[in-house]
Amino acid sequence: MPDRSQGTGGLAFDTSKRSWPNEINIFFALILIIGIFEALGQLLPYMDNQSLLFDTRGRFDTIFNEARLQIIILQVSIIGIIALGVTQVIISHGIDLSSGSVVGATAMIAMSFAQTELVNGQPNPKAIFGPWAMDLPVLIPVVIGLVCGVVAGVVNGALIAYTRIPPFIATLGMMVTARGVAKWWSRGNPISFPTEQYAWIGSGMMPVVWFALLAILFHFVMKYTLYGKHTYAIGSNEDAARMSGIGVARHKVLVYAIAGMLAAFAAIVLSSKNLTAQSGMGLVYELDAIAMAVIGGTSLNGGRGSILGTVLGALIFGVIISGFTYLKLDAFYQEMVKGAIIVAAVVLDQWRQQRAAAKA
Secondary structure, three states, X not given: OOOOEEOOOXXXXXXXXXOOOHXXXXXXXXXXXXXXXXXXXXXXXXXXXXXXXXXXXXXXXXXXXXXXXHHHHHHHHHHHHHHHHHHHHHHOOOOOOOHHHHHHHHHHHHHHOOEOOEEOOEEOOOOOOOHHHOOOOOHHHHHHHHHHHHHHHHHHHHHHHHOOOOHHHHXXXXXXXXXXXHHHHOOOOOEEOEOHHHHHOOOOOHHHHHHHHHHHHHHHHHHHOHHHHHHHHHHHOHHHHHHOOOOHHHHHHHHHHHHHHHHHXXXXXXXXXXXXXXXXXXXXXXXXXXXXXXXXXXXXXXXXXXXXXXXXXXXXXXXXXXXXXXXXXXXXXXXXXXXXXXXXXXXXXXXXXXXXXXXX
16 A cells, blocks of 8 residues: 655645645636537527537638637626736635726726827817826826726725724725716716827737736736735634734735726726726626636635636636627626626535535
8 A cells, every 4th residue: 555644743645635726627617618508509499500619600710719709808808807806805805896996987087197189180079187188108197097096905905904894894985985086087078089009008909918917927926925825824814814923904905905906907908998988987897806706716705716716717707798698698697697606606615615624
């Protein structure tokens, strides 16, 4: 019989408790969902043997339906950027309900500093400020937007860390306040006509590029840096983290500040992509971002989750929404399914934790 002892004292390692990473289960779930939609496309009479992801009509140079693939990843990339920050907040055993409203407020403020002075040779009809704030270098509106997000996140984190009010209440207050700022900034009027440099940020497939780059960055940050280790430690056991010397309050402020910054960057990309900013931008984005994180295996009890899981959760989210459109189902069914998916993901998470506790 092979020796399975490890470490000091030869502690036995029980191979029955070995498990593969949760991200593999999420990937299999993604494949299963794609398979279900593909099967429905073949079985439902009105679908005429269409495929969700594959090119069955020779329109593209590859076997894949490139147009639909682009739609799927584009429609989740901007909310996915928000989900990267929300994932870190949830891992720290918090919640952020304000990210959607921060998107609306930041989009309005950033766009007002990104406007061009002339439109078709005439003065900008939607100008917010005078000539001094027109045709500015693209770095200025981007930095102003990111600062707005960081300020919102710092306020959230400080309220939670230093006043000890529940994250739900603190971020709910910020959600209402930021939405009010978005409406107040231009008295509810849309802000349009950005400079070419600002418009480039969200052009074409750039939202996907930003999402991928940020996902890679924060994957390494959460996995290999002290910031990531402290975030997991606080989410797992805040008291133990404090006793081990981690500055819990300061770290919480930092986590929420990063989440606010990512929400602000998503707002910049969104307003750039749409070439306009409106006060209603980002409505319920916070719920979709939370859903992506939870579907990706992030535990609402804190201490567990990953950036890779959230990316897979975003893809599942996109495939489901695109799949419903592909099946020609009405939009309100999508909202019902979103709610059911969130509840099912939380139930599955609770079941996983109970099972792990029973094996321990």
